Amino acid sequence: MDLIVPSIGLIFWMTLTFLVVFLLLRKMAWKPILKSLKERETSIQDALDSAEKAKAEMQALQASNEAILMEARNERDKLLKEARDTKESIIGEAKAASQKEAEKIMQSAREVIQSEKMAAIDEMKSQVAKLSLEIAEKILRTELSSDEKQKALVNSLLNDVTLN
Amino acid sequence: MNIQVSDFKRFLSIKRLTFILALLFAVPSAVFAGDEKGKSFNAGDMILEHVSDAHSWHVAGDYSIPLPIILYSSNHGFAVFCSNKLDDGAIYNGYKLNGEHIVVANADGSVNKEDTAKLWDFSLTKTATTIVLSGLLLLLIMTAVSRGYSKRGTGAPKGIQSFFEPIIVFVRDDLAIPSIGPKKYEKFMPFLLTLFFFILLMNILGLVPFFPGGANVTGNIAVTTTLACFTFIVMMANSGKTYWGHTLWMPGVPAWVKISILGPIETLGIILKPFTLLIRIFANMLAGHIVALSFFALIFIFGGLWGHFAGYLTSVFSVAFSAGMLLLDVLVSLIQAYVFTLLSAIYFGMATEEAEHH
Numbered sequence: 001m002d003l004i005v006p007s008i009g010l011i012f013w014m015t016l017t018f019l020v021v022f023l024l025l026r027k028m029a030w031k032p033i034l035k036s037l038k039e040r041e042t043s044i045q046d047a048l049d050s051a052e053k054a055k056a057e058m059q060a061l062q063a064s065n066e067a068i069l070m071e072a073r074n075e076r077d078k079l080l081k082e083a084r085d086t087k088e089s090i091i092g093e094a095k096a097a098s099q100k101e102a103e104k105i106m107q108s109a110r111e112v113i114q115s116e117k118m119a120a121i122d123e124m125k126s127q128v129a130k131l132s133l134e135i136a137e138k139i140l141r142t143e144l145s146s147d148e149k150q151k152a153l154v155n156s157l158l159n160d161v162t163l164n
Numbered sequence: 165m166n167i168q169v170s171d172f173k174r175f176l177s178i179k180r181l182t183f184i185l186a187l188l189f190a191v192p193s194a195v196f197a198g199d200e201k202g203k204s205f206n207a208g209d210m211i212l213e214h215v216s217d218a219h220s221w222h223v224a225g226d227y228s229i230p231l232p233i234i235l236y237s238s239n240h241g242f243a244v245f246c247s248n249k250l251d252d253g254a255i256y257n258g259y260k261l262n263g264e265h266i267v268v269a270n271a272d273g274s275v276n277k278e279d280t281a282k283l284w285d286f287s288l289t290k291t292a293t294t295i296v297l298s299g300l301l302l303l304l305i306m307t308a309v310s311r312g313y314s315k316r317g318t319g320a321p322k323g324i325q326s327f328f329e330p331i332i333v334f335v336r337d338d339l340a341i342p343s344i345g346p347k348k349y350e351k352f353m354p355f356l357l358t359l360f361f362f363i364l365l366m367n368i369l370g371l372v373p374f375f376p377g378g379a380n381v382t383g384n385i386a387v388t389t390t391l392a393c394f395t396f397i398v399m400m401a402n403s404g405k406t407y408w409g410h411t412l413w414m415p416g417v418p419a420w421v422k423i424s425i426l427g428p429i430e431t432l433g434i435i436l437k438p439f440t441l442l443i444r445i446f447a448n449m450l451a452g453h454i455v456a457l458s459f460f461a462l463i464f465i466f467g468g469l470w471g472h473f474a475g476y477l478t479s480v481f482s483v484a485f486s487a488g489m490l491l492l493d494v495l496v497s498l499i500q501a502y503v504f505t506l507l508s509a510i511y512f513g514m515a516t517e518e519a520e521h522h
Contacts (some may be wrong), residue, residue: 017298
């Protein structure tokens with residue numbers, strides 16, 4: 001029977017001990033422990049959240065970097081193309097201009113040559129006429145130095161002439 | 165978390181525990197063997213003596229620690245003295261020990277039943293001393309744990325703190341929050357934690373087979389009654405309108421059914437809840453002690469029947485079985501502390517439930 005009849009003394013000591021332990025532990029242990037546990041969990045959660053946020057930001061940053069890089073690349077290609085076009089057009093223009101200039105120079109050279117040639121021809125003509133006259137004068141002087149010679153000449157000339 | 169789990173596993177390393185427990189049991193069995201020699205052995209008396217409360221604390225052999233006896237009676241007022249004054253049936257100040265009960269004795273040594281009925285026994289018995297010791301031990305342990313938190317703040321736990329933290333978190337996350345709900349659980353946490361650790365400590369201390377353990381604390385009905393009463397009081401103090409409405413005046417049921425059938429049943433149910441709590445832990449812990457002790461009783465029964473050699477031979481098996489039983493009791497201690505706390509939490513959850521429309 002002793003086993004199943006609660007004794008008043010034990011109930012008293014149990015009540016007292018439990019109450020004292022409960023009140024003391026609530027103040028000295030449970031509240032600070034639960035508070036720190038909660039704080040730690042919040043700080044861990046915060047850390048995780050901010051890490052996640054940083055990751056997302058990082059990704060966004062990377063994406064925008066990519067976009068900027070792409071844009072820069074396009075810009076560069078465009079610039080290069082423009083430069084190439086400009087170069088080609090400049091070269092083309094320069095070629096055309098130089099050709100024109102060259103032709104002009106050739107033309108004027110040709111004209112000068114032509115006029116010089118004419119002048120030279122005229123000069124030659126007058127020189128040739130002068131020389132011919134001098135040569136004819138000298139030849140005549142030698143041929144007609146004696147009477148026989150004058151007669152022979154007249155004869156040969158007369159032989160050449162055919163009187164028909 | 166990994167570190168905490170491995171700590172826990174290391175602490176509970178089964179091999180080591182078995183070895184220690186077998187060792188622990190070998191010692192008292194040797195003591196019994198010397199102690200009881202020559203007397204006729206009664207297993208029932210031995211077991212009952214060990215699971216019952218006592219006014220002195222038997223340590224080993226003939227050596228017992230006397231405990232303070234505190235009495236109050238309306239006739240004689242308070243009386244405080246040491247339990248060894250009553251050894252061997254001696255009468256002291258008109259009191260004497262009748263079994264483990266203190267009674268008022270007449271001058272000729274007979275029991276004065278009239279005065280005994282008025283006697284209140286507040287003695288620090290073996291069980292009461294163990295209760296107070298567990299309380300002090302719990303205070304010591306938990307303040308040490310708490311110091312860890314105030315020292316390390318939100319840093320990683322260390323030492324004793326890292327051993328108890330998973331248990332505290334378990335009580336919070338697996339007992340309190342699912343049973344009471346995330347909004348109201350905080351209010352009950354100190355009570356539930358005290359309940360869980362106090363019961364667990366008393367259970368475990370009751371399993372230690374030598375001084376200062378061994379007192380059958382949570383297998384004592386006065387202790388479990390008190391604990392169940394605390395749960396009941398906390399539950400009643402926090403019960404809301406919805407709880408009483410659903411308990412006594414179930415909506416959607418005809419009035420005559422409420423009055424004649426459901427009302428009485430539910431009223432009985434209110435009382436039965438703490439009653440099942442106190443019976444469950446009491447019966448489980450008491451049974452554990454009785455079974456473990458029964459294995460030891462076998463040693464003396466066989467020893468008495470067929471001589472010492474049979475006793476020693478039996479002791480090998482008895483110690484092995486008792487060690488197994490003790491391991492089982494360690495599990496039972498945890499489970500009972502868990503179940504008591506879980507059910508308390510569920511009752512608090514029921515009591516604080518908010519009205520929801522069905």
